Amino acid sequence: MTDTSLRGRLLVSTPGLRDPNFDRTVVLVLEHDGDGALGLVLNRPSGTPLHEVLPTWQGMSSDPPLVFVGGPVDESAAICLGSCRPGATSEAIQVVSPTVGVVDLDTDPERLTHLVAYVRVFAGYAGWGGGQLDDEVEAGGWFVVDALPGDPFTSSPGGLWRAVLRRQPGRLPLFSTFPDDPTHN
Numbered sequence: 001m002t003d004t005s006l007r008g009r010l011l012v013s014t015p016g017l018r019d020p021n022f023d024r025t026v027v028l029v030l031e032h033d034g035d036g037a038l039g040l041v042l043n044r045p046s047g048t049p050l051h052e053v054l055p056t057w058q059g060m061s062s063d064p065p066l067v068f069v070g071g072p073v074d075e076s077a078a079i080c081l082g083s084c085r086p087g088a089t090s091e092a093i094q095v096v097s098p099t100v101g102v103v104d105l106d107t108d109p110e111r112l113t114h115l116v117a118y119v120r121v122f123a124g125y126a127g128w129g130g131g132q133l134d135d136e137v138e139a140g141g142w143f144v145v146d147a148l149p150g151d152p153f154t155s156s157p158g159g160l161w162r163a164v165l166r167r168q169p170g171r172l173p174l175f176s177t178f179p180d181d182p183t184h185n
Contacts, residue, residue, distance in 0.1 A: 008097040070122030082116035099149040
């Protein structure tokens with residue numbers, strides 16, 4: 001495992017990562033330690049309106065108000081991210097970064113309006129066994145970059161992969177111009 005946890009950071013798939021589950025994805029890492037890693041794909045809206053599955057959370061949803069596909073593991077599991085207000089603490093929020101937390105969906109959303117500005121709900125998650133993510137990063141499958149507070153809640157999820165790459169220093173912005181299908185280049 002890397003000496004530093006990737007918790008709260010973004011994994012941006014490299015153009016060479018051809019796993020269809022992660023092609024052109026941006027993943028927020030929620031947990032990363034010697035036992036493995038867990039994250040959420042941020043840029044895969046499902047098309048299912050949030051009010052159809054969790055109507056009580058509709059009023060707190062970020063735009064677009066859809067359920068997102070968080071990854072290929074346990075797609076029946078729902079994980080909710082919240083944009084946390086400064087200093088927000090609650091038993092119902094597991095802090096990932098100073099502005100993002102995992103919100104307990106069993107909590108009455110009315111109890112959290114003073115702590116959470118808005119939420120996004122994900123079906124499923126991305127998971128890696130012990131050392132697996134580190135190996136994938138070392139093999140060049142992922143760029144590891146810092147997250148901005150709005151990344152998990154972007155209103156333009158389809159453009160997130162390119163946007164995250166474009167704002168990076170050095171050579172990473174060049175990858176944002178990589179064609180969807182290199183044979184058409």
